[in-house]
Amino acid sequence: MTGRSPTxxxxxxxxxxxxxxxxxxxxxxxxxxxxxxxxxxxHWNERVAVAVGLPGVIAxxxxxxxxxxxxxxxxxxxxxxxxxxQVRFTRPVPVPDPGSATVDVVxxxxxxxxxxxxVRLDLTATCDGVRVLGxxxxxxxx
Amino acid sequence: MRxxxxxxxxxxxxxxxxxxxxxxxxxxxxxxxxxxRAHTDPEVARALGYPDVIAPPTFAVVVAQRAExxxxxxxxxxxDFSRVVHADERFTHHRPIHAGDRLVTVLHIDSITERAGLxxxxxxxxxxxxxxxxxxxxxxxxxxxxxxx
Numbered sequence: 001m002t003g004r005s006p007t008x009x010x011x012x013x014x015x016x017x018x019x020x021x022x023x024x025x026x027x028x029x030x031x032x033x034x035x036x037x038x039x040x041x042x043h044w045n046e047r048v049a050v051a052v053g054l055p056g057v058i059a060x061x062x063x064x065x066x067x068x069x070x071x072x073x074x075x076x077x078x079x080x081x082x083x084x085x086q087v088r089f090t091r092p093v094p095v096p097d098p099g100s101a102t103v104d105v106v107x108x109x110x111x112x113x114x115x116x117x118x119v120r121l122d123l124t125a126t127c128d129g130v131r132v133l134g135x136x137x138x139x140x141x142x
Numbered sequence: 143m144r145x146x147x148x149x150x151x152x153x154x155x156x157x158x159x160x161x162x163x164x165x166x167x168x169x170x171x172x173x174x175x176x177x178x179r180a181h182t183d184p185e186v187a188r189a190l191g192y193p194d195v196i197a198p199p200t201f202a203v204v205v206a207q208r209a210e211x212x213x214x215x216x217x218x219x220x221x222d223f224s225r226v227v228h229a230d231e232r233f234t235h236h237r238p239i240h241a242g243d244r245l246v247t248v249l250h251i252d253s254i255t256e257r258a259g260l261x262x263x264x265x266x267x268x269x270x271x272x273x274x275x276x277x278x279x280x281x282x283x284x285x286x287x288x289x290x291x
Contacts, residue, residue, distance in 0.1 A: 022175060035173035036204055061228045066174030066200040078190050079178050082199040086232035
């Protein structure tokens, strides 16, 4: 968001380009529920979450994906440059009350496609050392 | 209740248009921590070549889920939402969604497969502007647990 945007020429496969921590608390989940229209009670109601076998309230997978996409967009310098973004939801992110959960996001360069003018970032997102996203890949136009 | 595999291959008619507003984009961007000013300041968005503020990449889920409701709320599909887990999601943007867009979505049921007591339901929402231009493709897979699992 600040400074110049990265260029294809300066990137190599394997480069780590972003490392960031994002945090989420219950208030954040309520905000996301309202903004997204996803009111599944497992994301705000402890009783319901436990009743369906979860450890407690968990973050929306789509919140995590959205927060990770923002990390990519900030790196690119233009949110509209994120052409393709896919993830698998491998493990839930439990969100305590009181307190918050922290997700560690790391992006590395997976593919540099000079002809297409794009780079593929491979992302990891972990919470307490557990991977919460799998096959998280973003194709960014630079 | 059992997921009805005969729904695989279905294509729904275009749904009612979703009108994208600046304040909805702002609200969604704040919720996911998207701080880029192209989401909130039309001048910043125009400087990047867009007609108005643009939505964060995953905002398309808000548009897609209105179309997906046609399947999830259809009793004949046999999807018990309390047994659903989100398995994967993919967004392909043909161009960014921006404020002022009127978006029409066609929902496709790409596949329904069963394995180990789970029904995997893959949907594809093809989102287009009201002039017919393609805007985004949203592919989503839900895992539906069977009874007693």
